Amino acid sequence: MPDMMASRPAPTPAPELQVAHVSESASKLASNPSFSPLYRQIKGLITRSLQQGDWKPGELIPSEADLARRFGVSQGTVRKAVDELAAEGLLLRRQGRGTFVSTHHEERVKFRFLRIVPDAAADGVADGARPLPQPMERQFLECKRTRASQEVARTLGIKVGESVTQIRRLLLLAGEPVVYEDIYLPGPAFRGLTAERLESYRGPLYALFESEFSTRMVRAEEKLRAVNASAQEAQLLRVREAEALLLVERLSFSYGELPAEYRRGLYNTRHHHYRNELN
Amino acid sequence: MPDMMASRPAPTPAPELQVAHVSESASKLASNPSFSPLYRQIKGLITRSLQQGDWKPGELIPSEADLARRFGVSQGTVRKAVDELAAEGLLLRRQGRGTFVSTHHEERVKFRFLRIVPDAAADGVADGARPLPQPMERQFLECKRTRASQEVARTLGIKVGESVTQIRRLLLLAGEPVVYEDIYLPGPAFRGLTAERLESYRGPLYALFESEFSTRMVRAEEKLRAVNASAQEAQLLRVREAEALLLVERLSFSYGELPAEYRRGLYNTRHHHYRNELN
């Protein structure tokens, strides 16, 4: 497996580089005001390779020395580019082994976007990245292809009436229903997604999206509100009608700031809370 | 003002350094397994100077070259330490001018911890750091010294019954009451805080804490829940009784992970929402 990488064709062969005027003079390219620093250009080239799928989630990318040779820059410059990508969560460095494309399959990063935690577990030191201690059960209530409403279309940046896949599901923690959410996925990329596939898959949804639909969620924005439960919502989450629920709207982005998923979730915060860190 | 800095006594004079065995041999110190990399030690020394108040919020710290000389390391090593501190929001670099201690007085960072935004303003590109567009009005309902309840004591890491300052206030955005919160501050540090001082102060509370109580909030953790409004809460926020409100509990830390403020806020999310970014 690792040696496959050595023989993999260069994803962005050196001749393609638009930074040729740099390496020969070793001078900064910023005499042209529209130019970004070299390491940002390198970062852009690496990002493009990720977008294009030259290196897939979980795979090893070429070594820093290798990339430096390909791009005709010093290893330090590549290092700074990779540093930023690692900080943004796109790459994962492992000393002695190499640099890998981040994936939602990793134990460490599972449920990276799910910020709900049981009240008991939240005290003490910061520990946001810890997986949920209790078992999580999922119930898929619905999975259908439908047409984008105005709200969904606007959010996902597609046209009203375009095909989307809608998933409705319930998450239970320690047997208690905690999250009830609708998930909207743009049509083309998620064509083959069926209820059966959802049922049979073990692991986070985002891992499934990555493996089978070539869509990796990189970043997300959430809007939180408090709302009163409707009769139907109350029944599903086993709370009283009009009880306060946390409404979480999430827009997830794939590579290149592409909106790739919209979620509208209701969280029962009786015994759980949404945890956030401010810096 | 800037030249004051040049004559300021060295906050951590070079002889104090515990890293002496490094500079002479230029070899890594990690042969001792309990040691962290040089740049982290430098980072620790700078952090200590910030904690001790050697450099105060808003002030210019010595140049990288200067620090490198003092610590007996290369500028690149200092740079990496400062990079991390800047990424954590403790320092602020300004090209051509120098590196400054972060402060809650800066326009750019005002309301850094207040994540509520009007629904209308939230669409489009990521822009979390933007100040609120509308005017914000504050009403201080109460400011008294009291004794720490069990909850407050546990959260702030003090003993039950110890003296704390409690502030109760209302925030109005565009004339609409949006936040109703209780703020608890540990007794010793905030002795002189009075209702009059709160009323007369312009600018964020955290700026006041910084200027007059030598307590800079560096980081915070929040727990969010949805709750039904009590009669009193409903009246103050001008919503119906039992209407859903967003409960935000915030624990803020000063330098050295010291818990320095506990807040319990109720947000009216009828026309505003809590905005969050996931990476």
Added chain:
DNA sequence: TAGTGGTCTAGACCACCGT
């Protein structure tokens, strides 16, 4: 043992800022 990322250095030049 070979290869990888991690640390550290020294030195060059650039962009930006205030005087």
Added chain:
DNA sequence: CGGTGGTCTAGACCACTAA
């Protein structure tokens, strides 16, 4: 103009991993 942070290079050595 001098001083600051920002970029880039080249090279050394270390720590970790896997074969």
